[in-house]
Amino acid sequence: MSDSKSPVVFGVPTLMAMVVGSMVGAGIFSLPARFAGQTGVAGALISWAIAGAGMLMLAFVFQSLAVRKPDLDAGVFAYAKAGFGEYLGFYSAFGYWASSCVGNVTYWILIMSTVGALWPALGEGDTLVAFVLSSACVWIFYLLVRRGVKEATAINRIVTIAKLVPIIVFVLLVLFLLDAKVFADNFQGTGDVGGLAEQVRGTMLATVFVFLGVEGASVYSRHARRREDVGRATVLGFLSVLAIFASVTIVSYGVLPMEEIADLRQPSMAGVLEAAVGPWGKAFVSIGLIISVLGAYLAWTLMASEVLFMAAKERDMPKVFARLSEADVPRTAVFATSLAVQVLLLITVFSEDAFTFALDLTSALSLIPFLLAAGYAVRIAMTRDSYEQQGDGRNKDLVVASLATIYTIVLLFAAGPKFLLISFLLYAPSTALFVIARREQNRRAFVGVEWVILAVSVIGAVAGLIALVTGAITI
Template sequence: MSTPSIVSAPPSRERTPAVSGTWAPLRQRLSLGALTSLVIGSMIGSGVFSLPQNMAAGAGAGAILIGWGITALGMLSLAMMFLQLAQAAPGVTGGVYGYARAGFGDFVGFQSAWGYWLSALIGNAGYLVVIVAAVSNLLPAAGLGAGDTAVGVAAASVLLWGYNALALRGVRTAAAVNTLVTLSKLVPLLMFVVLVGVAFKAPTFSLSMWGDAKLGPVFDQVRSTMLVTVWAFIGIEGASVFSARARSAGDVGRATMLGFGATFLLYMAITLLSLGVVPQAELAQMANPSMAGVLQKVVGPWGAVLVNIGLLVSVGGAMLAWTMLAAEVPYSAAKEEVFPGGFGGENRRQAPAAALWWSNGIVQAVLLLSLLAGNAYLALIKLATSTILLPYLVCALFALRRGAGSRALLLTGAVATVYSAWLVYAAGPVYLLLTALVYVPGLAVHALARRRRGLPVYAGAGEQVVAVLLLAAAFVTLWLIAGGVLDLQKL
């Protein structure tokens, strides 16, 4: 099948199916509210509950303000990019994968889909670990451990297949449950903002405005805050991933902007208000989820209980959103004949059944492997973050290229490209090397899909060079691990 065409005409205003190619008609369509809930639900997971400590650990209040300003510009550029691409290229479905393929061909499209997919699966394993850990905190007698013990992994596995069963009931059913859970998770977060806002004291906020010698120069402080925000905003593309199931192509962009705006304001309020209740130095040493410690200082022990319950609901909801997102990417790619066709299998409810079974089978394997990591949650989340950055960068480059006929898209694409490139740099060399290990198995899957279509594995020398570089990076990574230079226990 040829690369989806890109048309410049705006999409129809009312209930225009955002479907291209030879996709079969989809009965289960998602409304603007459902799409917005997917964006918010996929972004707000576990990270928000640790934001106060994570930000204070590397920066003073002044640097945090600057960091949020830069993040606002960068993430707004990404949100605007997905909005403008939805308008400029309504015939392209699949979000991150679709834009990469439309701009740079099957190979880059496949690699973007593969990286995004595995990033989601690795992140899902991290979510399951933290869900079990949260239950263990609330119910110590359950004996589940920290979430990355053998008992904890067993409990996480039961949860995993429960989510799989729910997602198999159909995208619209799962999206309705996600909307309910998203609304539920916002209640404790908004309560935190109100209660901590009432207790806010300006002198406490300004006590360590620019940090101390331990935190280093302001530039380094700002950089540390931006690293924290990367994971917090992953999921901003959630609506575009489901573009083929949207009731209206225009809803995709609107849901992206609504979800980003609401989430950004919430994140910033939680971070900055906490610094007005607990001094930066004390907040930096607080145990996570640090929101619990902050609220406990304001209202007493019940505040910590409220936050822990909110954490459980939030991560549980994010896990559902990402279970759906993770399956939709290989499903969409299979429909466009970039992934092997087996991933495109549906059940009678039009749920992407084959992709769900494959996806959650891999999550199960990652859970078992997490027993080898010293801090499974942090290691999984950092690897998931670095894996998804390259697809973001490719999307931004597509927007830059597509912007030749639109000044607005050209400007947005330029800012998004610079920001995405900065995030790749900020991720650091260690996790980028580990990312190569994630991408290399995709070379074999890509080759299989191309051969089954009777096509050569690579369309040109450039694709072969990229494949060789990936293999070389993976070899170097394995060599460093074998030599003890990279210690997986210390990630």
């Protein structure tokens, strides 16, 4: 069907639900152990302050770009393309899509690990039985999403509300039962977590993962009733979720010594509540996790498919991904997203720590699209592009965009070379899709500086492959 069909229109509540639904997923249920393994209360507070400020700058960037550049309604990758050319725009689209797919894998791992506490055959979500069950669920959701974007987002609104209830109950219960002495003992950090700076660095990728989805309203900007709604939904959704994430992390330090929290089976939030109130607490959180993760998986499947669809519509991906069904669903893009999740699930069977690896890779892949979007915001502020008068918020936007750019660069260094090299292993082969799209337009595959970008990608991929083969890096 032609893509000229009028899209479904969303208001602020639905767009905000997409942001919250995308951000509140598997990550929040893993936060206690992830943080306790790296830092104490002091480091956690600093980490959330840095991550909150940095991601808020990114949220403001997406808010500003939505208003300043209303014609760029294809989502995150459109900003990279407008600012830095088609090839980097393609990489931004592919990287964002790939990070969404890897993130979706973490959801199934965590669900299977949760049920695995009762059914040992599922292990920690990385056994063959877990793979088979996860695969079946992937294709069930594929059929659900194919029914229509409107139906899927309606389900997401309901699930978003339902999954917040157990999380809020967790925070209130643990806060009420908090042991002040245990909390004080955990304040500075114990064991071999290192100095405060090292503690904060160790948590940075975890904070990136849980904040993924802050751009959710931007991805769906073509469905927004008004462009201003995109920015409003982004900031409101972000601030709500930041408060929830920080609360879950900090109150957990008042239940158990941090070494014991770090050793908890994922989802560690269930173990914390079990220690606080008994076995029913673990069951309560586990049920909430399943609801939350299924909702997040639905939201991310929609967003990942939307990215492929809009990239194809803008002729940055092969045109096959631009096909819409009668229900306004990018059917080929949805299928490709589900297939990618299926392949990645198979890889996790051979991973040493499937959940942590997938979580960190998701964060690393998302950083390039974020960096390019922030860099574009800096560029239009410096060139006064879309600023009709000099004092019309330009200086404020320049400061915000610069801080967002610096933050994402710092995160790339914090991620380390391992995930950068693995990212190249995904980016370099994806160039085949870019070449196909160019040939469909009867254009040369690469021109000018694009050859340099290709060379860097190939060299990075070769280095990553050598590192994997020699055991210098592992998955």
